[in-house]
Amino acid sequence: MSEIKTHFRSCNICEAMCGLEIKTQDKNVLSIKADKKDPFSQGHICPKAIALQDFYSDKDRLKTPIRRTENGWEDISWQDAFTEITAQFKRIQNQYGKNSLGVYLGNPNVHNMGSMLSLTPFLKSLDTINRYSSGSTDQLSHHVSSHYMFGAGMLLPIPDIDHTDFMLIIGANPIVSNGSMMSAPNVGARIKAIQKRGGKVVVVDPRRTETAKKADEHLFIRPEKDALLLLGLIHTVFENKQVDLGVLETHVKGLEKLEPIIAGFSPEVVSDVVGIDAKTIRRLAEEMANANSAVCYSRMGASVQSFGGLCQWLINVLNIITGNLDKKGGAMFPEPAFDLLANVKKSDKGTYGKYQSRVRKLPYYNNEFPVATLADEILTPGEGQIKAMITIAGNPVLSSPSGNKLGTAFESLDFMVAVDIYLNETTQYANIILPSTTGLETSQYDVFFNYCAVSNTAKYSPPVFNKEDNQRADWEILNELSARMNDASEKNYPPEVILNFGLQHGPYGKQGLSLKKLQDNPHGIDLGPLMPNLLKRLKTSDDKIDLAPQLYLDDLPRLKATLEKPKQDKEYPFELISRRVARSHNTWTKNSRRLVKGKNPCTLQINPEDAKELGIIDGQFVTVRSRVGQVEIEAIVDNDILKGVVTMPQGWGHNYKKTKLSVASSQPGVSMNDLTDANRIDELTGTAALNGTAVSIIVT
Ligand SMILES: Nc1nc2c(c(=O)[nH]1)N[C@H]1C(S)=C(S)[C@@H](COP(=O)(O)OP(=O)(O)OC[C@H]3O[C@@H](n4cnc5c(=O)[nH]c(N)nc54)[C@H](O)[C@@H]3O)O[C@H]1N2
Ligand SMILES: Nc1nc2c(c(=O)[nH]1)N[C@H]1C(S)=C(S)[C@@H](COP(=O)(O)OP(=O)(O)OC[C@H]3O[C@@H](n4cnc5c(=O)[nH]c(N)nc54)[C@H](O)[C@@H]3O)O[C@H]1N2
Numbered sequence: 001m002s003e004i005k006t007h008f009r010s011c012n013i014c015e016a017m018c019g020l021e022i023k024t025q026d027k028n029v030l031s032i033k034a035d036k037k038d039p040f041s042q043g044h045i046c047p048k049a050i051a052l053q054d055f056y057s058d059k060d061r062l063k064t065p066i067r068r069t070e071n072g073w074e075d076i077s078w079q080d081a082f083t084e085i086t087a088q089f090k091r092i093q094n095q096y097g098k099n100s101l102g103v104y105l106g107n108p109n110v111h112n113m114g115s116m117l118s119l120t121p122f123l124k125s126l127d128t129i130n131r132y133s134s135g136s137t138d139q140l141s142h143h144v145s146s147h148y149m150f151g152a153g154m155l156l157p158i159p160d161i162d163h164t165d166f167m168l169i170i171g172a173n174p175i176v177s178n179g180s181m182m183s184a185p186n187v188g189a190r191i192k193a194i195q196k197r198g199g200k201v202v203v204v205d206p207r208r209t210e211t212a213k214k215a216d217e218h219l220f221i222r223p224e225k226d227a228l229l230l231l232g233l234i235h236t237v238f239e240n241k242q243v244d245l246g247v248l249e250t251h252v253k254g255l256e257k258l259e260p261i262i263a264g265f266s267p268e269v270v271s272d273v274v275g276i277d278a279k280t281i282r283r284l285a286e287e288m289a290n291a292n293s294a295v296c297y298s299r300m301g302a303s304v305q306s307f308g309g310l311c312q313w314l315i316n317v318l319n320i321i322t323g324n325l326d327k328k329g330g331a332m333f334p335e336p337a338f339d340l341l342a343n344v345k346k347s348d349k350g351t352y353g354k355y356q357s358r359v360r361k362l363p364y365y366n367n368e369f370p371v372a373t374l375a376d377e378i379l380t381p382g383e384g385q386i387k388a389m390i391t392i393a394g395n396p397v398l399s400s401p402s403g404n405k406l407g408t409a410f411e412s413l414d415f416m417v418a419v420d421i422y423l424n425e426t427t428q429y430a431n432i433i434l435p436s437t438t439g440l441e442t443s444q445y446d447v448f449f450n451y452c453a454v455s456n457t458a459k460y461s462p463p464v465f466n467k468e469d470n471q472r473a474d475w476e477i478l479n480e481l482s483a484r485m486n487d488a489s490e491k492n493y494p495p496e497v498i499l500n501f502g503l504q505h506g507p508y509g510k511q512g513l514s515l516k517k518l519q520d521n522p523h524g525i526d527l528g529p530l531m532p533n534l535l536k537r538l539k540t541s542d543d544k545i546d547l548a549p550q551l552y553l554d555d556l557p558r559l560k561a562t563l564e565k566p567k568q569d570k571e572y573p574f575e576l577i578s579r580r581v582a583r584s585h586n587t588w589t590k591n592s593r594r595l596v597k598g599k600n601p602c603t604l605q606i607n608p609e610d611a612k613e614l615g616i617i618d619g620q621f622v623t624v625r626s627r628v629g630q631v632e633i634e635a636i637v638d639n640d641i642l643k644g645v646v647t648m649p650q651g652w653g654h655n656y657k658k659t660k661l662s663v664a665s666s667q668p669g670v671s672m673n674d675l676t677d678a679n680r681i682d683e684l685t686g687t688a689a690l691n692g693t694a695v696s697i698i699v700t
């Protein structure tokens with residue numbers, strides 16, 4: 001036995017980036033605990049962190065490339081795998097055109113420094129416009145509003161939760177999710193601190209969530225009505241003559257366009273449809289406008305629904321007109337040490353709206369098409385049809401709308417590759433799977449989520465365990481594929497080289513920040529609280545913040561139409577929304593026995609009045625049916641969910657026979673994305689409308 005070693009690193013499962021203290025001996029993990037000296041997480045971790053050990057030692061995890069044959073999967077060498085993949089991609093692109101190759105990037109890419117720093121040249125080497133990612137089931141509408149209002153999709157306004165006096169949380173459950181587009185370990189303590197300093201937290205959600213229970217006030221809202229609520233709030237601020245742009249006064253344009261358009265959305269007009277009375281909407285607007293500092297913050301419930309684009313715009317508008325943008329305690333802009341905006345030019349329109357998708361004419365934002373139309377692009381014949389795919393760290397068969405149908409589409413491809421750690425619901429359709437190192441075997445600096453962080457810090461984590469000779473990191477796989485697609489002998493730079501260059505040339509480079517400095521400070525370095533900085537960082541060509549970009553104004557009639565009293569949908573009378581649970585992360589963590597032990601949380605929550613009307617008792621199995629599919633699931637009768645709404649967790653459905661997930665498949669649950677409809681999208685941004693699916697409940 002050799003000596004016991006202590007390692008410090010950031011957890012890279014979710015965006016909270018918690019500092020971990022990991023003790024190892026030889027190839028074994030002895031313990032994973034919170035690193036109390038991490039300046040960002042200050043001793044917080046959640047139950048998922050210990051699963052890093054389980055992923056490391058998971059016997060189901062793939063370690064060598066495998067190829068699907070008529071007799072099942074066989075091991076192949078890395079060389080043979082790379083040779084076959086590039087030959088097939090080139091053959092298909094020669095025969096059917098460059099865009100016949102599609103690529104889907106999943107969420108773990110964003111939590112992986114190597115991938116983040118290798119993807120741009122890799123995607124270029126594929127030379128296809130057919131790019132897709134989990135972004136269009138997630139935060140896309142945030143980037144779109146940042147792009148149109150501030151000039152760059154990565155200028156993301158983040159709630160200054162540690163200094164605010166009033167926090168309005170719409171459609172987010174950070175106590176469980178640990179914050180999203182708000183990297184903030186220990187949200188519970190931060191909410192308590194708001195209350196302790198005399199502030200107030202209000203949660204707006206169709207479910208009385210774990211976060212709502214810690215807040216000062218919870219307001220039930222009907223699904224997908226948040227944009228109307230926001231207009232009611234903005235209307236009130238105008239009517240009360242409380243518009244106050246603060247220091248941004250001379251840098252804001254479009255205010256005059258707002259007043260006339262909000263005229264039709266008074267609290268009295270929207271109240272019935274939203275499900276919150278007009279008096280409360282008025283009070284909320286007043287509380288926000290009167291607070292010393294205030295911030296409206298929203299996430300999945302307000303972005304991944306039919307009006308996600310409008311919601312993110314209106315939230316920015318509300319924060320701006322109450323004087324809370326780029327202000328302490330309001331919505332602020334983190335300034336990360338590795339600067340992704342360094343090369344973004346002012347007036348750079350990027351690829352926003354540059355193309356439309358072939359089949360459904362959906363917009364191309366953030367260099368990609370919406371995943372809601374990926375199956376159409378694979379299944380619809382004609383020039384530009386996708387014939388080959390590569391998925392990288394993604395499981396869209398479980399994560400995207402009508403996911404099971406996307407599986408059928410993958411099955412019809414000429415050739416498919418997956419870069420992944422498991423043989424799972426998506427990768428089962430691949431011809432070749434390239435397994436990468438993961439978690440404790442990788443180095444990490446968070447290139448993306450420092451843009452969402454509630455304070456500025458920097459931390460580098462070397463791998464805890466060296467990879468085995470035959471293993472490859474994601475970035476090595478991507479760089480090898482790029483070189484071969486380009487017929488080049490030179491490879492891209494390794495991530496550490498790019499990171500070091502970026503740190504030295506970034507905003508803290510002059511103060512001596514470098515990779516070496518981070519290596520010398522293994523707990524991470526505190527770079528200070530969020531500071532007002534928008535005016536020096538704005539990327540709009542006229543240096544103005546655009547309060548009323550035309551594309552949002554053009555989308556308002558679609559919202560206005562929903563004010564007509566919605567007819568009761570007799571066939572599908574319930575609205576299905578998603579929820580997250582504490583001991584799971586999206587679709588891929590359920591092969592950890594420690595995370596899934598106990599009662600399966602994949603249940604349908606239904607309001608007691610609805611249950612009574614349908615004759616459903618707690619624990620009974622029911623069929624949930626939507627226009628596109630159906631699942632059987634255990635019903636839990638629960639007062640925390642609004643009448644007429646039902647909720648189930650996202651990320652389940654490990655019931656496919658051809659996967660290799662022995663733990664996950666022993667407790668499979670069902671996939672809510674067999675119910676969500678790829679044709680339901682936010683028409684403005686193309687984001688999937690995963691919340692608000694019309695369903696019926698059938699007692700079996
Ligand atoms: N109904 C509904 N659907 C949703 C959501 C919802 O709220 N409701 N949420 C959406 C959101 S926010 C997101 S982000 C998406 C996520 O959508 P996806 O990104 O498609 O799904 P993940 O579960 O993150 O899949 C991650 C994949 O990466 C693999 N993997 C894990 N670690 C590594 C690694 O280190 N390297 C490599 N190469 N592979 C790895 C896993 O095995 C898995 O196959 O789901 C979305 N889908
Ligand atoms: N434990 C755990 N943590 C995670 C993840 C995980 O899978 N598990 N996934 C991570 C990822 S990838 C992400 S993107 C984040 C997401 O982080 P969050 O957005 O904070 O998490 P969700 O649970 O999706 O919260 C969405 C909330 O919106 C509500 N909602 C649904 N529809 C509507 C609506 O129409 N209007 C309103 N106002 N509310 C609505 C739901 O009831 C739910 O409470 O979580 C991250 N953290």
Ligand code: SF4
Pocket residue numbers: 011012013014015016017018044045046047048049178185
């Ligand atoms: S909150 Fe997120 S980053 Fe922190 S320990 Fe849990 S999974 Fe890891």
Ligand SMILES: [Mo]
Pocket residue numbers: 107138
């Ligand atoms: Mo996400």
